[in-house]
Structures are given as structure tokens and as C-alpha cells.
Amino acid sequence: MASRTRYSIGVDMGGTNLRAAAIDGEGNLLGKVSGSTNLGEGREAVLNDLVSGIRALRERFGTGELAGVGVAVPGFIDIQQGFIVGCNNLPQFDGFPVRDEISRRLGAPVILENDANAAALGEKWLGAGRGVNDLALLTLGTGIGGGIIVRGRVLHGFVGMAGEFGHMTVFPGGNPCGCGNNGCLEKHASATAVGAMARLLQLGDNLTSKDVLEIAQGEGEPARRASAVFETMGTALGIAIANLVNIFNFPLYLLSGGPLPAWDYFAPAMYREVEKRSFTWRNTKTRIEKAALGGEAGLFGAAYLPFLELES
Ligand SMILES: [Zn+2]
Numbered sequence: 001m002a003s004r005t006r007y008s009i010g011v012d013m014g015g016t017n018l019r020a021a022a023i024d025g026e027g028n029l030l031g032k033v034s035g036s037t038n039l040g041e042g043r044e045a046v047l048n049d050l051v052s053g054i055r056a057l058r059e060r061f062g063t064g065e066l067a068g069v070g071v072a073v074p075g076f077i078d079i080q081q082g083f084i085v086g087c088n089n090l091p092q093f094d095g096f097p098v099r100d101e102i103s104r105r106l107g108a109p110v111i112l113e114n115d116a117n118a119a120a121l122g123e124k125w126l127g128a129g130r131g132v133n134d135l136a137l138l139t140l141g142t143g144i145g146g147g148i149i150v151r152g153r154v155l156h157g158f159v160g161m162a163g164e165f166g167h168m169t170v171f172p173g174g175n176p177c178g179c180g181n182n183g184c185l186e187k188h189a190s191a192t193a194v195g196a197m198a199r200l201l202q203l204g205d206n207l208t209s210k211d212v213l214e215i216a217q218g219e220g221e222p223a224r225r226a227s228a229v230f231e232t233m234g235t236a237l238g239i240a241i242a243n244l245v246n247i248f249n250f251p252l253y254l255l256s257g258g259p260l261p262a263w264d265y266f267a268p269a270m271y272r273e274v275e276k277r278s279f280t281w282r283n284t285k286t287r288i289e290k291a292a293l294g295g296e297a298g299l300f301g302a303a304y305l306p307f308l309e310l311e312s
Pocket residue numbers: 166167177178179180181184
């Protein structure tokens with residue numbers, strides 16, 4: 001028998017594959033499907049896979065009980081028009097009216113959200129930010145994305161591009177970034193940046209942040225150099241977070257992504273910078289913590305979007 005529970009469907013187009021989940025209003029996962037399509041296979045394949053995943057869940061859990069569909073996508077989005085404006089992972093979706101196209105194929109309304117914003121919302125709903133209405137999440141991956149939650153909702157800015165923490169300037173004259181700036185946070189504190197710094201220090205080519213952590217946990221000169229990489233990363237993060245603390249006075253800042261297991265190596269430098277640069281930090285009980293949902297955060301956040309819309 002199909003469930004009679006009211007539920008929503010969240011879709012995450014982030015990473016390399018599509019995932020969709022049916023989740024009820026209390027955050028219970030009812031069912032999940034993973035798309036077989038690699039995002040590199042082109043727009044039509046991705047759209048077909050996405051829509052068939054949603055349909056499969058809708059048939060299983062009931063059309064009448066469906067509160068709505070939320071879709072998290074990588075890249076910049078134009079929230080009003082439902083476009084992906086710029087996205088390295090999905091070039092064929094650039095400027096494409098993805099929200100309306102999915103909605104047309106499904107015959108149901110769709111809410112679009114940037115994947116990092118969705119992740120922040122997921123953490124607020126069911127993760128490390130549960131019960132906290134004002135927070136920021138920084139996702140340390142290939143680049144650094146982020147989401148800002150104010151009064152329980154995503155802060156979008158005027159077109160939906162708010163929360164691009166990765167392009168905050170932390171070292172004027174630092175490493176050049178694809179965005180046109182120099183010294184962006186993501187050039188000094190992303191998982192990619194950790195690997196790049198390790199290479200510059202001759203620790204090896206194509207290292208992941210996990211590889212660099214393993215070297216840091218070893219002994220001798222390479223361990224010292226690997227530790228220095230995380231110290232630089234922590235310094236950059238601390239400068240960025242101090243600015244956020246000074247601007248927002250949120251009680252909670254969350255970090256997620258590949259370099260998180262290296263917390264003990266980068267956090268001392270991070271805390272040192274925040275302590276030094278933020279009066280607000282020194283005089284409040286502000287917290288910086290690890291996010292809790294890992295790769296599921298965006299999926300849960302996407303599913304939360306329709307429930308939020310029903311509340312408003
Ligand atoms: Zn940049």
C-alpha cells in the first residue's frame with residue numbers, strides 16, 4: 001500500500017550524479033532513487049533521468065500527498081526566472097529555463113535552489129543547525145560554496161547569488177581565481193586548494209585533502225609541510241569567518257566537505273584568526289562547527305523547500 005503521509009520530493013543535481021528523495025514533513029526519508037545518468041551525458045539525458053526519478057517516487061507515495069518538488073542545482077541561479085546562470089559542471093544548462101522545463105514535464109510546480117543554499121537549509125532542518133534559525137554554511141569542495149539562513153530561510157540577495165563565500169578576498173594579491181579576482185577564499189581553503197598547495201610544497205601530484213592529512217599525520221619534514229598547508233587553509237578560513245561573524249552576528253557557522261577530517265590541523269589557525277579579527281566573536285558564544293549531513297544535506301534541503309513555501 002502506498003503511504004498516506006504528506007511528503008515532498010527533493011532532487012540534488014550536485015556532484016556527478018542525480019539523486020531524488022521523498023521525505024515527509026518531519027524529515028523522515030521515505031524513499032530514494034539515484035539517477036544512472038552522468039551529468040556529462042548532456043541536458044536531455046539529465047532532464048529525462050531527473051523527471052523519471054521524480055515520477056517513480058510520486059507513483060510510489062501518491063500524487064495527492066505530494067507537497068511539492070525542490071531541485072538543488074550547482075552554480076549560480078536566477079531565482080526569479082528559474083535559470084542556471086553560470087555552472088562549470090553543467091555548461092549545457094547555462095541560461096536554460098531548467099525550473100519551468102522540469103515543471104512542464106512533470107505537470108507540477110518546481111522550486112529551484114542553488115545546491116549550497118539547499119545544503120545550508122538541510123543542515124538547518126535536520127542537521128547540525130537544527131533549532132537554529134540564523135546560520136551560515138561553508139562547503140569546502142572543488143571550490144567553496146555556501147548558504148546563509150536568516151530566520152529559517154535562505155538569504156538570496158536580489159537575484160539569488162548571495163552566499164558565494166568562496167570568492168571573498170582573504171589574501172589581496174593571492175592566487176588568481178577563475179572569477180577574475182585574486183586571493184579568493186576558495187583558492188586558499190578548498191579541497192582543491194589543499195591539493196594544489198601540497199603540490200607546490202612538493203608533497204606529490206594530484207593529492208586529495210585526505211592524502212595531505214595522511215602525510216600530516218606521519219613524521220618528519222613532509223609531515224611539517226603538510227601541516228603548514230592546513231595552517232594556511234585555516235588562516236584563510238578564519239579571516240573569512242571573522243568577516244562573517246562581524247557582519248551577521250549569527251550564533252552558528254558550519255563547515256562541510258572533504259577537508260573536514262583535518263579539523264585538528266586547520267582549526268587552531270582558524271580560531272586564532274577569528275579571535276584576532278572579531279570583537280563580536282570574543283564577546284559572544286558564537287560557534288563554528290562541523291556540518292552533520294555530509295553529502296545528503298542538499299537533498300534534504302531541496303525537499304524542505306516545498307514545506308517552507310506552504311508555511312509562507
Ligand atoms: Zn574567485
